[in-house]
Structures are given as structure tokens and as C-alpha cells.
Amino acid sequence: METINIQGPYNFDLVLDRLKMDPLHHVDLQKRAVKVPMMIKNEPIVAEVTAIGTTDHPAFEISGIEHSLKEQALDRLKELFKWHLPLDGIYNHFQQTDLKELFTAHYGTPLVLDFDPYSCLLKCIVHQQLNLKFAHTLTERFVKTFGFQQDGAWFYPQPEKLAQIKVEELRELQFSGRKAEYAIGVATAVMDGQLDFEKLKNMSDADIHDKLIKLRGVGPWTVQNFLMFGLGRPNLYPLADIGIQNALKKHYQLEAKPTYAEMEDYAKDWHPYLSYASLYLWRSIE
Structure with missing residues (x-):
């Protein structure tokens, strides 16, 4: 069993809430845990990640990786869950934008990668x-x-x-x-x-x-x-995504879905964290 402490904010309950949407994910909301399948050097490894902290003081217990690839598995978990990236700077950035309310409502939501x-x-x-x-x-x-x-x-x-x-x-x-x-x-x-x-x-x-x-x-x-x-790149904004279009329509109380030009205009203050803007817009309608 490994214990990892990271800098807050980081809301793992909201992470689990989103992961639960995929029926292939093994999520236990009551236990605050998820099983993570990983291929490490072509070997399948399953780690269980359990939250034992709070949003402001996040901590996790890791089980299931007691073998020769333990360090590689831990490094991969840190990459998948973005435990190395403090979210306070991103939160503060969006407090100066018109997405302020979304980043307050979904405070501490990280950009978690697909497991492979x-x-x-x-x-x-x-x-x-x-x-x-x-x-x-x-x-x-x-x-x-x-x-x-x-x-x-x-x-x-x-x-x-x-x-x-x-x-x-x-x-x-x-x-x-x-x-x-x-x-x-x-x-x-x-x-x-x-x-x-x-x-x-x-x-x-x-x-x-x-x-x-x-x-x-x-x-x-x-x-x-x-x-x-797949790679956790921070500045992506899929203009053709219907979910983002619907979220923008709801957020700005528009009569119709925004045009690409309008979407780009809304986003001018969101760089270099467009991926987080996209994620929080999705969360607002999920």
C-alpha cells in the first residue's frame, strides 16, 4: 500500500462521478475508489486508487502494485490523474473570465486522462x-x-x-x-x-x-x-463538439448554438487552458 499526498484543490469525488459515466470503469463511489487498468511494459497491471483526503488536502492510497513494475505504475498513475499539476493557478486564471461560475461550481476538477x-x-x-x-x-x-x-x-x-x-x-x-x-x-x-x-x-x-x-x-x-x-494536452477546444456547443448555448443563454467564430471569440481569455474550459463546459451539462 502506497500513500500519496498532493497539493489542493483536487476533487476526487467529481473525478469518480465523471468516470462512473463509462460502464467499463470499476468505480466505488461509497469507498471513493476506482480500479485503474494499465499496460506497463506490455504487462497488464490493475491499481486501486482510493481517496482518503479532502478537496483542499487531497491524499490517496494505492494498492495492487506490489511488484517489480511498482515505480513505473506509480509514475503512470501520477500522469493519468495529473497529481503533479496544481490546479489553483488554473482556477485563479478562470476567476478573471466569464467561466468563473463554472470553475467555482466544479472547483478542483482535474483533467484526468483515459487509462491508456x-x-x-x-x-x-x-x-x-x-x-x-x-x-x-x-x-x-x-x-x-x-x-x-x-x-x-x-x-x-x-x-x-x-x-x-x-x-x-x-x-x-x-x-x-x-x-x-x-x-x-x-x-x-x-x-x-x-x-x-x-x-x-x-x-x-x-x-x-x-x-x-x-x-x-x-x-x-x-x-x-x-x-x-489520451495525452493530457492543456490547450484544446474542439469547436465541432456538440456537447461544448450545447454547453455554451446554455451558459450564455443563446437562442441557437454558437458559430465557430462566436466560440473562438468567447475563448479569447481562456488560453492557455482551453482543455480545462472544455472539460468544465462538458461538466456543466453532464
Whole structure:
């Protein structure tokens, strides 16, 4: 068992509330805990993270990583939950903007990453052009059919397995033919060495965009969501995202969804934390 103390504010209960939306996540709200599936050096590891502190004085107990990859697993958890990034500066920045009320209402909400960049990209592809409820249903079918479970946590089908799956098998789960091809294509790109997620971590947003956009089925929305939730980049603002458009319409009490020009105008004071603005706008309607 490891104990980690970090600088507040950090509201882990709001983190769990958002993670709970995905049926694949093993979340215990009463215990204030989540099981985190991670691939460390190609070995599946499941850590359980339990909050034992408060928003202003956050602390966590980590269990399930008592083995040779313990230090790597702890480093990955710190990266996933952004424990190294104090939120007070971001909160203070938005107190000077017209998103002040949102950052007060969701005080201490961090930008938590998806548990694996490979599965994040797959999830982004599956979720494209679907309402959120069916997107979660389809992803759950996909993972529970072709992935695997360990210590109560679900892992997405690894590239070597997904690359061998036939389009028809995914069609049986209600994938469209193209979406099935896109998902299999991601796994094939990993297996062929065209896509290396460790190398992506050290590339600029622009270079990652240029790399990923070449994959079939990957457009600007997918790249932006991957940059935000796969790699934790802080300054992303997906203009085409319907959720953000609806949140802005609600926040500014507009009669219609804002245009891209209006969205960019609203955001002029939100840099360099557009990803946090996006997250808090999503939270305002979830």
C-alpha cells in the first residue's frame, strides 16, 4: 500500500462521478475508489486508487502494485490523474473570465486522462457521430467481447488481437462497416510500427495531428479529443463538439448554438487552458 499526498484543490469525488459515466470503469463511489487498468511494459497491471483526503488536502492510497513494475505504475498513475499539476493557478486564471461560475461550481476538477492512449484513440473512433449513451454501450460490447478482465478491471483488446478480428465480427456488435475498418486499422498501424504511442508523447500537438490525421477514420475532432484525454494536452477546444456547443448555448443563454467564430471569440481569455474550459463546459451539462 502506497500513500500519496498532493497539493489542493483536487476533487476526487467529481473525478469518480465523471468516470462512473463509462460502464467499463470499476468505480466505488461509497469507498471513493476506482480500479485503474494499465499496460506497463506490455504487462497488464490493475491499481486501486482510493481517496482518503479532502478537496483542499487531497491524499490517496494505492494498492495492487506490489511488484517489480511498482515505480513505473506509480509514475503512470501520477500522469493519468495529473497529481503533479496544481490546479489553483488554473482556477485563479478562470476567476478573471466569464467561466468563473463554472470553475467555482466544479472547483478542483482535474483533467484526468483515459487509462491508456491506445484505448483512448479506439474509444474516440467508436464514439464518433454517436450519442453518448449508445457510444458507451457499443464500447462496452466491444471490450467485453474482445478484451479481457483482470482484478475487476477491463482492458481493451490489445493490438495483436484486434488486428486479427474481421469486420464482420464487429458488425455483429452494431459497428458500422467503416467504423469497424477504422478500429482494426488502428491496431494494424500499431502492429506495423506506424503508430507508436510512446513516441507521440514527445511530439508537438501539430506534429501529432499530422501523424494521426493520416489514419483512416481519424478527423480533427478525434485528434483533439485524443490530445486532451489520451495525452493530457492543456490547450484544446474542439469547436465541432456538440456537447461544448450545447454547453455554451446554455451558459450564455443563446437562442441557437454558437458559430465557430462566436466560440473562438468567447475563448479569447481562456488560453492557455482551453482543455480545462472544455472539460468544465462538458461538466456543466453532464
